[in-house]
Each structure stands twice: as C-alpha cells, then as structure tokens.
Amino acid sequence: MAAATPPARPTIRDIAREAGVSVATVSRVTHDDPRVVPETKRRVQEVIDRLGYRPSALGRALSYQRTLTLGIALPGLGGPYFAQLIEGAESVAVERGVVINVVGTHLRPDAADAVRQLAERTDGLIVAGGTLSEDDVADLAASGRVVVVAGDQPGVPCVVTDGRAAAAELVRHLVEAHGHRRLRFVGEPDGSPDTAWRYAGFRDVLAERGLTEAGEPLRLGLDVRSGAVAARLLHDEGVLPDALVCGNDELATGMLATLPGLGHRIPTDVAVTGFDDQALAEIASPRLTTVHQPVADLGALAAAGALGGDLPARTTLPTRLVVRESCGCTQEGAPR
C-alpha cells in the first residue's frame, strides 16, 4: 500500500523544483499569464495538479498588500437582521471576487481586539452599530483601515436608515389613525444606537402631541423570548397601555404569541408594532404592523464603501411604514 504521505502543503518552490522551472514561472502559470509558452504551462500545471498545490492566501496577501476579504463585525450572529445585512454585503462581495468574513463579538470579553484581528486580515471592514464603542471604532479608523459603520457614528462613513423619523411615522399612525394615547415602548434604548433612535422618534411624537409615556420603556433584549417576558410583565402590572411599540419584530412577535394566552386580544385590547419588517412580521397572527428597512441594501452599500473606498460621511436609506393588522387596521388597510 502507498505510505500515507504526510499532507504537508507544497509551496511554490516545491513546484518550481519539481517542474524544473523558476518560481516566477510557476506564479505566472497560477495567474494565467499569457507569456508562458503552452508546453511549459502544461508541464507546470501537471506538477501543480499532481502535488495538489494551492497558493497560500497568506503569502499572497502579504505580497499583494490586499487580502481580497471583506470583514463584517456584528454583536451577535443571531437574528434575521444581521443575516440580511450580510446577504446584502455578500452580493457586492461576490461581484468583486472578494470573500466575506464575519465575527460576532457579544460573547467576547475582548471584542475590540477580536475586531482588530479581523481588520488585520481584511481590506475593509463593516462594523454594525452597537458592536463596539465609538472610541474603538474611531481607533480602528484612525489606524488606516477602511471602516464603514452600518449605523450611526460621527467621523466615520456611515450607512443608516433614519430610525428616528421612521419610528415617529409609525407612532404618528398609532396616534392619528387609531387614536391611541397611552403608548409604551418596549426595548432597551441604551442597548444599541438603533433602539435609541427608535425610542427618540417615539418620544418625539408624544411630545408633539402633548402625550406622556404610559410607563418607562420595558428594557429588554431584542429577541422573541424577551417579548414573552415583556408580555407577562405587562400582564402582571394589571392595566395595559393602548399600544406597545416594540424595538423590533422579534420582540413584537414574542408579545403576539404570549399576550392572547393571558387574555389580551390584539389589536382589540392592545395594539402591537414591530420594527424591521422581517419574514416573521408577515406570518405572525395578527400580521405585524412594522417599518420596512432596506437592510440588504444597507449591507450592499456598506460593502461597496468598505471595498471601493469613497463613501460620503453618511448615507441615509429610506424606510417604509408597513401597515398590517396588529395596529388595529383591517386587512384592507383601513384603520380599525
């Protein structure tokens, strides 16, 4: 039997020696350089195939001074929001022959370090809002790396949606179309800049209408489970507000799933709204009134910026209010 060869990866010099040519010629063959005469090319290619040679990405990167990689740093990998962001970025990356590397930081005590590591191995970096402190991002940008923030940060190119205005539009719908006056926000404004802006928009409208919040924001995470927790919390408080404005769709879905079991009908007893317009929102019952965000477009734009170079300091993409039934509108779109 053939002795199992220790699978040491051959280097370009191994190939050169074995094929009786110079490393330059091997490199030319791997780059399809037309200057190599067919016969030589064939011979080299044969050796490459036989030895299973593949140029080391590391060596290449060092020499090119480019890694052909785009980095994306996110707080966590859960949730459709980030998946969509990545998809958007991926579409651009594929076009440019670049591969995407993602890191999630929310489990890491050394988040900033992990991202720096990533930055080190990529040509450009997309940092999602809330992944790092502003200082860390600024630091990164200052160290000569191309950084784009999907979210909000002065001094660094950003791609954003106007969450504040979007939330305001949503809340205005609740107030104007449905006459709700006792509104409560669900989500942790201090948890992420996005949530903070949404909360700000929420408060804008209350102020505008001379309303007061029906209680402190319910400071919970942005996941389904937190929605269930929030529902129980509210139920235990006794009296529910007219409407619950949730930080995102998952949170809202958790409430949608839990409130009816506690005897609160939606939207009759209480209206619920989401944010993001994810797949869930359309499936939920009642279907969720929410704000559509062009998340994939954000990702694509950020990717183009991070790879291409010049992006204006700030690009704002439009959102769209999606009125379904959880706010109290009918299937046909009429209020109540």
Added chain:
Amino acid sequence: MAAATPPARPTIRDIAREAGVSVATVSRVTHDDPRVVPETKRRVQEVIDRLGYRPSALGRALSYQRTLTLGIALPGLGGPYFAQLIEGAESVAVERGVVINVVGTHLRPDAADAVRQLAERTDGLIVAGGTLSEDDVADLAASGRVVVVAGDQPGVPCVVTDGRAAAAELVRHLVEAHGHRRLRFVGEPDGSPDTAWRYAGFRDVLAERGLTEAGEPLRLGLDVRSGAVAARLLHDEGVLPDALVCGNDELATGMLATLPGLGHRIPTDVAVTGFDDQALAEIASPRLTTVHQPVADLGALAAAGALGGDLPARTTLPTRLVVRESCGCTQEGAPR
C-alpha cells in the same frame, strides 16, 4: 501645523529604526521577552505607542505558521441553529485565545472556493453539514487542513446528533401516544443531510408500524415562510393528514401561524411537530413539540476538535424529545 501624516501603518523595521534598535529587539518587546533590559524596553515601547504600531497579523501568521483563527463555514447565516453552533464554538475559542471567522456560502456560486479561502487563513475549520458537497469536504481534509464536520460525513471527524433515532422517537410518540396513522413529512430530504436523517427516522417508524406516508414529503426550505407556504399547499389539497412532521422548528412555526387562519385547529385537527427546540418552540402557540438538540455543545465540541487536533471519527451527542402541546398532549404532559 503638523502635516497630516498619511496613515500608513508602521512596520517593525520602522520602529526599529526610530528607536535605534534591531527588529529582533522590537519583536522581543512585543512578546514581552524578559531578556530585554527595562530601559531599552521602555524606549522601544515609547516609539511603538507614539507611532501606533501593531504587528501585522498576516506577517505573524506567515512566520508562526498559525493564524490563531478558527473558521466556520455554514450554508447561510440566518436562523438560530447556526447562531447557537457559533456560540458554542466561540466559548471554546475565547478560552484558547483564538478568534472565529464565519463564512456563509448559500449565496455564492463558488462556495467551495470561498471555504477554501477561509481554510487558508485558519488553523482549523468547522464545516456545517450541507455547506459543501462531500467531495469538496474530503478535498479540503485531504489538503492537510484540520476539518471537523458538524454533521455527517464518512472519512472526516464528525460531531453529530442521531437525527434518525431522534426523529423516530418523535414519530413513535405521535403514533403510540396519539394514535396518529396518517403522517406527512415537511421538508426537503435532499436539501441537507440532517433533513435526510430526520426523514429516514420518520420512515423507519412508518415501516415499523406498517403505515404508509400520507403523501410525498412537502419539499420546502427550512424557514418560517416555507411553513406558511406548506400550510396553504396542504389546505388546497383538501384533506389534511393526522400529523405533520416538520424538518425544523421554523418550518413548524410557519405552519402554526398559518393553519388556524385557514380553519385548521392545532392539535385538534392536525398535530404539528418541529425539530431543534429553538426559542420559538416554547413561545409558539400552541407550544411546539419538538426534539431538543445540544447545538451549542456540538459547536463547542467541533471547535475543540478543530483546534485541538484529535477527535474520534465520530462523536454523537444525545437528543431529547420535548413534548409540549402541538402534538396533542396537554399542558401537564398527558396525551390528548
């Protein structure tokens, strides 16, 4: 005014020159080598700080022949399953001072290539089942890379759960405890090995009991939206089976959300089961009967294997049947 220095990253040689020492000394300082005399160390450190020098990860990796990075290749980044897998892996990675890089391939025409690229830059690789063809994985492993498959593949170290046995246990519950005889599988068995095993377990029990499938598998994706589609499809067929065995929780949740609206009560008219026991399963209404998988443990084990080295050819982690209400059991856990 100081002319804005072009933010070119200083190299180790820049530091050496500026500090009046050799590159070896600089390297020693960055490694906290005790052989450097304090005074020298201080001087070098000062220059490092002043110029903002950070050793290039690329250069280091090339020299070390290690990247201190663990790669994870997944089909897509959506869905809680993969998020959990990554979390499990991350816990191990953090311990070992290794950073994780993730790539998703489902949007890439050149999936195998993208993963190879990743392999190139990492010390070990976790490939989720269904990400690549078996050939591609074998190829990768053959090229001297440490590869662990989270899923099923002969010839490569695997960490798995026994999806076939788990599915069988689930289906047996439907048949024995609830007396369901007309069962239908929802999901695309050819779509991923996991789904294939689950379908196999499903068929095992049917065969065992002399039952026949109540129709072909509904070959759909594993997401919420597909569940909604499946529900409509079934409704349009007219007569529903006794029980729907779904490929995962998301699919099941989609059905849970859609069937009632079409006039089918769950579990009275039709039982529905999921797979994976994700957060959704507990929140859904009715709460979803499903199979708990130790996904994070899988991730952790795979990471340990990919980083540490020797993992047995195949490690199987136990699953647990989680009986809730969507199968027809009552809250208290009694059948019907």
Added chain:
DNA sequence: GTGTCGGATGTAACCGGATACATCGCGACG
C-alpha cells in the same frame, strides 16, 4: 593581563508568495 562566561543586542535567514529587472536564445535584418 588574559581567559571565560553570560547577558543584551544585532544579523541574517526564513515563512510563501509576486514581480521588476536581468538574462538568454533565436530569428530577422542590414
């Protein structure tokens, strides 16, 4: 005074590629 030893630091090679420039060989042309 000289030999020895050890600690601090420097020199140079190496990791795996890419590539500017040098070299070589050959046909064409004056």
Added chain:
DNA sequence: CGTCGCGATGTATCCGGTTACATCCGACAC
C-alpha cells in the same frame, strides 16, 4: 556575419513578521 529586438524564463528582492545563531561587552577569576 554582427546586431537588434523580442519572447521566454530565471534571479533576486520585497511584503512584515520571528528567531537561531553570532557578536559584543563588561565582570570576574586566576
């Protein structure tokens, strides 16, 4: 027949680190 030009290939250097080994120097012992 010498030379020029050009196409094919080789040589050597660089990318940014690490590190085995060499070197230098002062202290100490004899």
